[in-house]
Each structure stands twice: as structure tokens, then as C-alpha cells.
Amino acid sequence: MTTSPIIETHGLTKRFTVKKQPVAAVTDLSISVTPGELVAFLGPNGAGKSTSLRMLTTLIPPTEGTARVAGFDIRRQPGEVRARIGYVGQLTSGSFAQRVGDELLSQGAFYGMRRADAARRADELIASLGLQAIRTRTVQQLSGGQKRRLDIALGLMHAPPLIFLDEPSTGLDPQSRANLWEHTLRLREEHGTTVFVTTHYLEEADRYAERVLVMDQGRVIADDTAPALKATLAGDLLAFGFDSADEASAALPVLAQVTGREPLLGPDARVSVTAPSGDGLLPAAIRALDAAGLGVRTATGVPPTLDDVFLALTGRALRETDRAENEPEPAKETAR
Numbered sequence: 107m108t109t110s111p112i113i114e115t116h117g118l119t120k121r122f123t124v125k126k127q128p129v130a131a132v133t134d135l136s137i138s139v140t141p142g143e144l145v146a147f148l149g150p151n152g153a154g155k156s157t158s159l160r161m162l163t164t165l166i167p168p169t170e171g172t173a174r175v176a177g178f179d180i181r182r183q184p185g186e187v188r189a190r191i192g193y194v195g196q197l198t199s200g201s202f203a204q205r206v207g208d209e210l211l212s213q214g215a216f217y218g219m220r221r222a223d224a225a226r227r228a229d230e231l232i233a234s235l236g237l238q239a240i241r242t243r244t245v246q247q248l249s250g251g252q253k254r255r256l257d258i259a260l261g262l263m264h265a266p267p268l269i270f271l272d273e274p275s276t277g278l279d280p281q282s283r284a285n286l287w288e289h290t291l292r293l294r295e296e297h298g299t300t301v302f303v304t305t306h307y308l309e310e311a312d313r314y315a316e317r318v319l320v321m322d323q324g325r326v327i328a329d330d331t332a333p334a335l336k337a338t339l340a341g342d343l344l345a346f347g348f349d350s351a352d353e354a355s356a357a358l359p360v361l362a363q364v365t366g367r368e369p370l371l372g373p374d375a376r377v378s379v380t381a382p383s384g385d386g387l388l389p390a391a392i393r394a395l396d397a398a399g400l401g402v403r404t405a406t407g408v409p410p411t412l413d414d415v416f417l418a419l420t421g422r423a424l425r426e427t428d429r430a431e432n433e434p435e436p437a438k439e440t441a442r
């Protein structure tokens with residue numbers, strides 16, 4: 107049985123005009139997402155992630171292209187799309203003076219839920235997002251992590267089959283980030299919700315997403331599972347230490363032969379080489395070096411990260427192109 111995609115886009119493009127110059131924020135986004143998938147949209151600052159999300163959530167119209175989200179056309183049926191999705195933008199939502207529990211009920215009313223249903227749903231979300239202890243606090247009394255969890259509860263109030271989270275963990279400490287992910291994963295397990303999340307954090311995309319879309323300069327430049335991206339686009343870094351610089355030099359052709367890649371001679375009688383599935387080559391490399399009479403003092407294999415994938419794709423490091431983690435967010439338009 108084939109399942110219809112919950113997100114399907116064809117050539118989705120957004121251009122802005124800034125000082126009379128066109129800015130291509132998103133170019134030719136063509137993707138298909140299956141219900142229940144957890145997709146991470148990864149890319150540096152300004153890559154076009156938020157703009158993509160804002161088109162998919164009907165907040166801004168595309169310049170070109172089409173998209174169906176939750177079964178409806180984003181241009182022609184934006185109301186139908188909005189009724190079936192949750193969206194948590196970059197700025198915290200919530201009326202500051204309202205209590206957490208009341209805030210959830212207001213959101214339910216906004217989506218036309220019956221009060222009894224809204225109260226039941228609010229109880230469920232308060233329990234699964236660990237908000238019990240702060241239920242009667244006002245929004246302004248919450249910590250950053252608590253506010254972010256409330257945001258997610260608000261986005262899920264009407265039990266949407268699809269939720270978009272725009273950088274849900276930016277600005278949170280590592281513990282709150284881990285908690286937030288734990289809650290998001292549990293909600294997904296319990297409700298089968300499709301989660302589409304943008305993040306700057308490579309580790310998060312690597313660890314939690316089953317599919318990673320890498321975006322750069324408005325275009326999706328890779329789309330696969332994190333392990334597949336790493337296996338095909340980046341390699342393990344193998345490093346060997348020898349007793350002398352002469353031995354290290356003599357190891358170069360041996361390692362080139364075993365790995366099929368060009369090894370680099372480093373300082374301190376060290377040689378490194380990057381090779382796909384390199385960890386599997388490590389024993390063979392050590393045997394070949396031994397057979398050549400070269401004494402290997404140390405041998406390490408470091409698996410690639412998504413940053414290595416980005417580097418292989420663009421020649422730039424994702425972290426370098428990204429803004430500093432503590433830099434304040436630029437103000438953005440939000441909608442709920």
C-alpha cells in the first residue's frame with residue numbers, strides 16, 4: 107500500500123527584494139515527506155530554512171512552485187493547511203500574563219475545539235511535556251526551556267498530524283535541549299505525528315532525525331539519513347603514528363594502496379587519510395604496514411560528522427558559516 111506524502115513540493119521558490127535587489131531565499135525546493143517521518147532541515151544561518159517553513163505553513167506565499175501540505179494546496183487552501191498543522195516559530199509564543207493551563211485552553215478555542223476536548227488535550231500535553239509543576243505559572247515566569255516546551259504544547263494542542271518546529275532548541279542549555287527532544291520524540295511515538303524541524307545543531311540532526319535535508323544558499327544539497335550521508339559524502343579519518351619521520355614517509359604508499367586515497371604526512375611522524383568506511387580498513391592497513399616492516403605506534407579511526415558532510419558538499423565548514431550560538435536571533439514575523 108502506498109501512503110500519500112504529507113508534504114509534497116515542486117520547485118518551491120521564494121525571492122525577496124531587498125534594496126531593489128532580488129534575494130533568492132529558497133530555490134526550487136522539491137521534496138516529499140511520508141507521514142510519521144522526523145525530518146531535520148540543517149543549514150547555516152541564512153540558508154533558507156525558515157523561509158521554507160514559512161511557505162509550507164502558509165505564512166508567506168511562494169514566488170514560484172507548488173506544495174501540498176497535509177493534503178491541501180498551500181496557495182489555494184491555506185485555511186485547510188493551517189487547521190492540520192502545528193507551527194512553532196523562532197520567537198516564543200504565549201501571552202505573558204496568562205497562566206500555562208489557560209494559554210493551552212485559549213489555543214484550543216482558537217482552533218475551534220470544544221472546551222471539554224481542549225481540557226483533556228491540555229492535560230495530556232501537560233503530562234507528556236512535563237509541565238505539571240508550572241501549570242498555574244504565568245508565561246513570563248517560565249524559564250527558556252519551559253517556554254519552549256509550552257510552545258510545543260501549543261503547536262500540538264489541536265493534535266495536528268504534522269508539526270513544524272523552527273529551531274526549537276536555539277538558546278537552550280544542553281539539558282533543556284535533551285529534554286525537549288525526549289518530549290518531542292515521545293509525542294511522535296504516541297501520536298504518530300510527522301515532525302519537520304530546522305536546526306543549527308549538527309548533533310541533534312545526527313542523533314534524532316531519521317532523515318536530514320541539508321540546505322545551503324537556498325537549495326537542498328543533500329537529502330538522506332545521517333549515516334548514509336556520512337558514508338557516501340564523507341569518510342572516516344584514519345590516523346597513524348610511527349616512531350620516526352622516515353617510517354611515516356615510507357607508510358604513505360602503503361596506506362595509499364590500502365585505502366585508495368592520498369594520505370597526508372603530518373608533524374610528529376603522523377600520517378592521516380580520509381576514506382569512506384575507513385574504520386573497516388583499519389585492520390587491513392595495520393597488517394599492510396606491519397608486512398612492510400613499519401612499526402605502527404598508534405592507530406585511530408574517527409567517524410565523520412555531518413559537518414564533514416557539509417564540508418565535502420560545499421568546501422566550507424557548517425560551524426564557520428554559522429552564527430555564534432549566543433548571538434541574538436534576528437526579529438522574525440511569527441504567527442500561530
Ligand SMILES: Nc1ncnc2c1ncn2[C@@H]1O[C@H](COP(=O)(O)OP(=O)(O)OP(=O)(O)O)[C@@H](O)[C@H]1O
Pocket residue numbers: 122123124129130131132149150151152153154155156157158
Ligand atoms: N522578509 C525578508 N525580506 C528579505 N529577505 C529575507 C526575508 N526573510 C529572509 N530573507 C533572506 O532570505 C535568506 C534566507 O533566510 P532564512 O531566514 O530563510 O534562512 P535560515 O536558514 O532560516 O536562517 P536562520 O538559521 O538564521 O534562521 C537570507 O538571505 C535572508 O536574509
